[in-house]
Amino acid sequence: MEKSNPLTAKLPACLEDVKIKNMPGSAFYISDFISVDEEQALLTKIATVPKPRWKQLSKRRLQIWPSDLSKKNALLDIPLPEWLVNPAITRLISCPVSNATRDHIFSESPHKAPNHVLINEYLSALSA
Numbered sequence: 001m002e003k004s005n006p007l008t009a010k011l012p013a014c015l016e017d018v019k020i021k022n023m024p025g026s027a028f029y030i031s032d033f034i035s036v037d038e039e040q041a042l043l044t045k046i047a048t049v050p051k052p053r054w055k056q057l058s059k060r061r062l063q064i065w066p067s068d069l070s071k072k073n074a075l076l077d078i079p080l081p082e083w084l085v086n087p088a089i090t091r092l093i094s095c096p097v098s099n100a101t102r103d104h105i106f107s108e109s110p111h112k113a114p115n116h117v118l119i120n121e122y123l124s125a126l127s128a
Contacts, residue, residue: 011091015105016098026105030095038087045083046119054121063119075116084117 012018012030020027034042046063055062066078080089093104093113106113 011095014096014098033091034088042083042088045081046121059123061121065117065119080114080117089114 010032015028018028018030019025020029049063053063055064055068065084066080067076070076079085093106095104096102097105097107109115
């Protein structure tokens with residue numbers, strides 16, 4: 001049974017309900033996880049970041065949020081931008097892993113939530 005999320009999305013009662021069979025244990029699919037308007041807002045934010053935020057790699061571009069790793073290969077203690085936290089991360093951690101617990105998918109991680117986000121843009125076969 002689905003529950004209404006305070007952020008207007010329909011979420012499953014738990015992630016166990018949307019686990020993808022024959023995949024690693026942490027592969028889930030939540031249809032309509034974000035609305036069309038939220039998708040457009042995210043795409044606009046991604047497209048309008050300053051050009052230096054993009055790292056050009058072979059056949060793709062990459063944004064690393066909140067920042068690149070330090071020279072010692074560690075994540076800097078910088079919060080993620082609000083447009084990545086709400087609605088996606090807030091919504092994700094509001095969904096328990098199973099009906100047997102209220103723990104969410106990041107409950108056992110040190111930060112209790114995602115601490116970085118990688119955004120890839122792959123070049124199409126026509127432009128490669």
